[in-house]
Every structure is written in structure tokens, then in C-alpha cells.
Amino acid sequence: MKKNLICIECPKGCALDVDIENCRVVKVTGNQCPKGETYAISEIEDPRRILTATILTKGFPLKLLPVRTDRPIPKARISDAMKAIRKIRAISRVKTGDIIAKDLLGLGANLIATREL
Amino acid sequence: MIERDLVIVGAGPGGMGAAISAHENGVKDIFLLERDQYLGGILNQCIHTGFGIDYFKEVLTGPEYADRFIKKINAIPEIEISARSFVTHLTKDKVLTYFKPGKIETVKAKCLIMATGCREKTREMTHIAGTRPSGIFSAGLAQKLINIEGLLPGNEVVIVGSGDIGLIMARRFTLEGAKVKAVIEIQDKTRGLLRNVVQCVTDFDIPLYFNHKILKIFGKDRVTGVSVAKVDSCMREVAGTEFKIDCDTVLISVGLIPENELIEMAGVRIDKKTNCPVSDETNKTSIPGLFVCGNAFKVYDLADSVSKDSELAGKLAAEYLRSAG
Ligand SMILES: Cc1cc2nc3c(=O)[nH]c(=O)nc-3n(C[C@H](O)[C@H](O)[C@H](O)COP(=O)(O)OP(=O)(O)OC[C@H]3O[C@@H](n4cnc5c(N)ncnc54)[C@H](O)[C@@H]3O)c2cc1C
Ligand code: SF4
Numbered sequence: 001m002k003k004n005l006i007c008i009e010c011p012k013g014c015a016l017d018v019d020i021e022n023c024r025v026v027k028v029t030g031n032q033c034p035k036g037e038t039y040a041i042s043e044i045e046d047p048r049r050i051l052t053a054t055i056l057t058k059g060f061p062l063k064l065l066p067v068r069t070d071r072p073i074p075k076a077r078i079s080d081a082m083k084a085i086r087k088i089r090a091i092s093r094v095k096t097g098d099i100i101a102k103d104l105l106g107l108g109a110n111l112i113a114t115r116e117l
Numbered sequence: 118m119i120e121r122d123l124v125i126v127g128a129g130p131g132g133m134g135a136a137i138s139a140h141e142n143g144v145k146d147i148f149l150l151e152r153d154q155y156l157g158g159i160l161n162q163c164i165h166t167g168f169g170i171d172y173f174k175e176v177l178t179g180p181e182y183a184d185r186f187i188k189k190i191n192a193i194p195e196i197e198i199s200a201r202s203f204v205t206h207l208t209k210d211k212v213l214t215y216f217k218p219g220k221i222e223t224v225k226a227k228c229l230i231m232a233t234g235c236r237e238k239t240r241e242m243t244h245i246a247g248t249r250p251s252g253i254f255s256a257g258l259a260q261k262l263i264n265i266e267g268l269l270p271g272n273e274v275v276i277v278g279s280g281d282i283g284l285i286m287a288r289r290f291t292l293e294g295a296k297v298k299a300v301i302e303i304q305d306k307t308r309g310l311l312r313n314v315v316q317c318v319t320d321f322d323i324p325l326y327f328n329h330k331i332l333k334i335f336g337k338d339r340v341t342g343v344s345v346a347k348v349d350s351c352m353r354e355v356a357g358t359e360f361k362i363d364c365d366t367v368l369i370s371v372g373l374i375p376e377n378e379l380i381e382m383a384g385v386r387i388d389k390k391t392n393c394p395v396s397d398e399t400n401k402t403s404i405p406g407l408f409v410c411g412n413a414f415k416v417y418d419l420a421d422s423v424s425k426d427s428e429l430a431g432k433l434a435a436e437y438l439r440s441a442g
Contacts, residue, residue: 005315008311008312010312011170013310049316050176052166054164054264066180078292082292096181114181115180
């Protein structure tokens with residue numbers, strides 16, 4: 001089977017041609033750099049995204065603290081992750097990059113602050 | 118009147134980058150004016166990733182990208198920051214008037230860099246017919262409401278235009294529990310990056326209509342829906358293709374225009390069509406020693422390009438100050 005994908009790893013947005021056999025990627029063409037191949041394999045075999053969101057703060061002039069997962073999480077779990085993130089509050093000072101929630105939902109990614117509070 | 122060597126207006130990536138570069142190039146007295154209480158400009162509301170791939174070779178969110186520059190600026194004592202300072206007047210001699218809480222101040226700049234960024238085009242510029250109910254937002258305003266104020270402006274959304282901000286907001290609304298019913302683009306391809314079509318629209322099965330336009334917005338107090346039709350290659354409506362989409366919110370994402378009213382006031386020549394300064398060299402204007410950088414100079418798609426542009430602006434300012442003595 002052949003599939004066409006757009007690589008999302010950088011703004012170039014290369015059009016990838018992907019050969020798939022038994023749900024496994026066997027060949028990728030169209031990528032201008034090696035990241036395109038890695039992306040294609042992941043996108044077909046185990047699609048993941050970095051999730052960005054905000055959490056409410058308590059006792060700070062900034063109402064919301066922007067956060068993200070420090071690595072991509074399975075696409076299929078994004079809506080679960082959002083539900084979990086919505087329940088978290090930022091109640092103490094944090095620096096950019098500080099961990100807000102360790103191993104979110106056991107997905108192997110931490111939720112980190114992307115701004116100082 | 119107080120005179121400063123270098124005054125910079127705007128502390129987005131453009132103004133911050135210019136300040137750091139000017140310092141690196143030997144300027145010892147830098148005064149940075151920003152109307153917001155925080156540094157970072159538009160980056161603070163761009164909580165998505167997609168920044169820094171070029172400049173830092175890393176994938177960062179807007180606030181993280183800003184943070185790198187804020188930390189640098191705070192470590193340079195020669196850069197004085199004046200936040201909550203709204204510049205309202207500028208003369209050709211580079212005298213600036215600005216409001217701070219409780220006072221009005223003036224300052225004369227030997228050299229000036231304007232890094233005031235862009236504002237969004239509005240519905241009025243896109244000629245959509247119909248009523249004027251509440252529920253119509255520019256995409257960037259909706260972004261600010263959701264990401265900074267914590268307010269969800271609507272539940273059922275139609276997005277007009279497929280620029281990056283509109284695409285990013287399609288995902289943001291969806292993640293926050295709203296239903297994005299359609300993205301309508303009059304051209305035959307997206308105006309945004311393909312990566313944003315994939316990760317913001319396709320990922321969430323949001324219908325994206327190319328070669329379509331919004332004919333009318335319905336609703337008395339609040340938006341109740343829009344009518345949409347196919348267009349031909351001359352952007353004319355194709356008869357019989359009209360359909361209606363019910364929604365309570367319409368987002369307009371049809372592009373940005375540089376914010377250059379202050380330099381126009383000072384007499385800098387402006388291209389009336391693009392609102393950019395008329396210039397044959399990057400960052401220069403028709404007034405010597407008055408530079409413009411970042412999105413105010415030209416609408417850049419990427420903050421990374423703004424950072425490169427602002428490095429040059431800082432260098433040009435340092436050269437000008439050296440030659441002016
Ligand atoms: C919604 C959105 C999404 C984006 N997504 C991406 C992305 O994914 N990746 C990417 O690389 N780029 C992205 N960009 C582009 C990037 O953010 C911009 O190119 C960049 O931030 C522009 O920097 P700037 O410093 O020129 O302007 P801005 O960041 O707009 O900064 C201008 C500053 O000037 C201040 N100012 C203006 N007028 C005055 C005044 N009169 N007095 C005092 N202060 C004033 C403003 O308050 C503001 O802080 C996005 C842009 C937007 C709007
Ligand atoms: S293949 Fe490489 S160059 Fe092409 S979009 Fe992906 S990361 Fe960018």
C-alpha cells in the first residue's frame with residue numbers, strides 16, 4: 001500500500017510518499033532530511049503529537065499558565081490528556097521547563113510549564 | 118527632555134532581538150518601551166509549538182521562545198525596560214510621547230527602532246454581508262481570550278480563511294471542547310503552513326473547504342449561522358452551490374497588517390497597500406536613524422525570521438550611532 005503524508009516536523013512541509021506493508025513502513029521518499037523518515041514511520045505505526053494547553057493558576061496575576069508535554073503522546077490519548085490537564089492548578093511559582101505533572105496518565109511524557117509564573 | 122542613545126518600541130521577538138543585538142554591537146544606553154506588562158509580544162498567546170526550529174534548532178512554544186530572549190535581556194544592565202508604556206506620538210526628530218500608569222512622558226531618541234508588530238485584518242476588510250451580531254472575532258483575539266484570559270468565546274465555530282492563526286485556533290477550540298464546523302478558504306490552497314493543516318485540521322476531522330466563500334452571516338443578537346458557496350476561478354459565486362452552516366461563532370483569519378501609524382505620523386513614507394515602510398533595504402526607512410524591524414517591517418510567517426531581521430536592526434542602529442558620534 002502507498003500513502004501520501006505531509007511531514008510536520010518543520011515549516012517546509014515536505015510531501016512524503018510512504019510504502020506500507022503489513023502496517024509497517026518499508027520505504028519513504030520525498031523527505032528533504034532524515035526527520036521526514038522518522039516522522040513517516042511514527043505517523044503510520046504509532047502517531048503521536050506534542051500536546052500544548054493551559055492550566056488555571058491560583059493566587060497569581062497571570063490567569064493561565066501555558067503547558068506542554070515534553071515529548072509526543074499517542075494521538076488517540078489527546079482527549080484523555082486534555083481532561084486530566086483541565087483538573088490541574090498552578091498554585092506555586094514555577095520556571096519555564098519545570099515539571100507540572102510527572103508521567104501524565106502513564107503516557108511516558110511529563111507536563112511542563114512553558115512560561116514563568 | 119531626556120535623550121537616550123537607542124529607544125526601541127515593542128518587546129516582542131523583534132524588539133527584544135534588536136535590543137540584544139544593539140548591545141552586542143556596542144550600544145550602551147538602550148531604552149525599551151512596551152505597552153503590555155509582560156515582555157514577549159504576540160508570542161505569549163501562541164502557546165502552540167512551532168517556534169525556534171530554525172533559530173534554536175529546537176521545537177519550542179511561543180512563550181518558551183520568548184523566555185530565551187527575556188532571560189538574556191534581564192541579564193543586560195544597559196537595557197532599561199519600561200513596561201506598561203504605550204507610545205502614542207512620534208515626531209520626525211524622534212521625540213516619543215508615551216503613557217505610563219498615572220503619567221505622560223516624553224523621550225528623545227538619537228536612534229529609534231520600531232518593533233510594533235502587526236494587527237489583524239478585520240471583517241470590514243473582507244466584505245462579508247449580513248447582520249452585526251456578537252460572536253464574530255478575529256482569530257488572534259479569540260486566541261488571546263482562550264490562552265491568556267481563559268474564556269471560550271463560543272461553542273460552534275466557523276473559521277473564515279485558512280491562515281496559520283485560523284488553523285491553530287481550529288485545534289485550540291476543539292481541544293477546549295468546542296465544535297469547529299468548518300474552515301472556509303476562498304483560494305484553492307491554504308494560506309498557512311501545510312503542517313498546520315495536518316496537525317490542526319486533518320487530525321481532528323474538521324472539514325476544510327477550498328474555493329468556497331462566506332456569503333452572509335446570520336443572527337440578531339448572537340451569530341446563528343453562515344451561508345457558504347463555491348466560487349469559480351474568478352472568485353465569483355457558483356449558482357446553486359449555496360448551503361448553510363449553523364454556528365454561534367465566526368472567526369476571521371484573513372491576514373495581518375503591519376502596525377505603522379506612529380512612523381507614518383513622523384513622516385516616514387508608507388506603502389498604502391501593505392502598510393509597510395517604503396524601503397529598498399531591510400529595516401531602513403526614509404528617515405535616517407529610524408529603523409523598523411520584525412512584523413512591522415514586513416509580515417513574517419515565522420518568529421525565527423523576525424529574530425534574524427532584528428539582529429540586523431540592532432547592528433544598523435549601532436552603526437548609525439557610531440557614525441552620528
Ligand atoms: C496567532 C499567531 C500565531 C503564530 N504562530 C507562529 C508559529 O507557529 N511559528 C512561528 O515561527 N511564528 C508564528 N507567528 C509569527 C510570530 O509570532 C511573529 O512573526 C512574531 O511574534 C512577530 O514579532 P514582532 O516582535 O515583530 O511583533 P509582536 O510579537 O507583535 O510584538 C510587538 C510588540 O509591540 C508592542 N507595541 C505595539 N505598539 C506599541 C506602542 N504603540 N507602544 C508600546 N508598545 C507597542 C506590542 O504590545 C507587542 O508586545 C504567529 C503569529 C501570530 C499572530
Ligand atoms: S522532511 Fe525534513 S525538511 Fe522536510 S518537512 Fe520534514 S523535517 Fe522539514
